[in-house]
Amino acid sequence: MRRYTFQFLCLASFSILGFLACKHDPFLQPFDPNNPDPTTNTGVCNPDSVYFQNQILPILVSNCTESGCHNAQDHQEGIVLDSYQSLVSTVENATQNDWNENKLMRALLENDLDDRMPPPPKSALPPAQIDLLKIWLAQGAQNNACDENFGGCDVSTVKFSTFIMPLVQVKCQGCHSGNNPQGNLKLVTYSDIKTVASNGKLYASLTRTSNWMPNGGAKLDDCSLQKIQAWIGEGALEN
Ligand code: HEC
Numbered sequence: 300m301r302r303y304t305f306q307f308l309c310l311a312s313f314s315i316l317g318f319l320a321c322k323h324d325p326f327l328q329p330f331d332p333n334n335p336d337p338t339t340n341t342g343v344c345n346p347d348s349v350y351f352q353n354q355i356l357p358i359l360v361s362n363c364t365e366s367g368c369h370n371a372q373d374h375q376e377g378i379v380l381d382s383y384q385s386l387v388s389t390v391e392n393a394t395q396n397d398w399n400e401n402k403l404m405r406a407l408l409e410n411d412l413d414d415r416m417p418p419p420p421k422s423a424l425p426p427a428q429i430d431l432l433k434i435w436l437a438q439g440a441q442n443n444a445c446d447e448n449f450g451g452c453d454v455s456t457v458k459f460s461t462f463i464m465p466l467v468q469v470k471c472q473g474c475h476s477g478n479n480p481q482g483n484l485k486l487v488t489y490s491d492i493k494t495v496a497s498n499g500k501l502y503a504s505l506t507r508t509s510n511w512m513p514n515g516g517a518k519l520d521d522c523s524l525q526k527i528q529a530w531i532g533e534g535a536l537e538n
Contacts, residue, residue: 344445349435351383352444352517354469358428359386360516361473362417365481370515381515383442394440404432420478428469452522454529458538459489463530466523467492470513481514489537496535502528 344350359380364370369380379385386393391402398404406416407424415423457463467475467486475486485491495501504512505527511518519527530536 342445343449344447348443348445349431349438350443350445351435351441353447354431355435356383357470357513357516358424358431358473360513361470362421362424363473364515365474368417394436396436396440398433398436401436404436407432417473421473422477448520448522452525454522454525457526457530457533459492459530459536460538462526463492464489466527470516470519474514493535493537496531502531 344353349355359369363380367373368375369378371379371381371385374389378389380390386403392400393403395401398408406414407429409415412419417424471486474481475484480486484495486495492501495504502524505519505524
């Protein structure tokens, strides 16, 4: 009886207060695009939406939070880009869909190399990543997330071209490319990645209990780790 009462109260407050009241109730788990917690978010990814946790945060972590830059310890210019909270609280107008007002977009799109982020010798963010940011802003710049492995984790068809390379481009190359790659390690070409896949460092770096890669970012989800392990197990092919 009590349970039903609780359920009813939850439902009632759901419509009023949104998900806050009943966030951890397993029988009330509709897809909530504002719930960034991957353990309670069960929503499938909508290909027309851009998700902060899945697509935007990895770009910021990879390109902006390396040592000396916008991480919690170094917080250059007071700016920290390691979470949604830090983004909105340290960057002026970070969620505004007016690129001239939005300090993040201004810095990324700046033509003057003295002011452009990331600063030289790093190159500007690739247009595909800028476009993701633009779409995310146009869609309301929410702290949203989706489950990329909705419906199960299929490790049988993991390919370098469609899974490994795109993941490394978004989550690793900001730090592991250019003239001065972090850890003195480039992860740009197939052969760069094949080398660390074969010597065990790739998987070990992703799964160690502290200082895992991506450095300063969230640990990769279990399914991604399983896919990487499967790809390495099949010989880390350039397929
Ligand atoms: C914010 C910067 C940053 C990002 C993003 C990043 N790395 Fe690193 N990486 C480092 C630094 C700094 C080191 C050297 C210190 C260390 O090993 O912790 C390093 C070292 C490594 C090493 C060598 C570890 C060893 O045992 O020698 C590997 C392999 C690696 N990274 C893989 C990755 C992969 C794969 C990704 C993407 C999923 C990634 N990194 C993302 C900064 C980064």
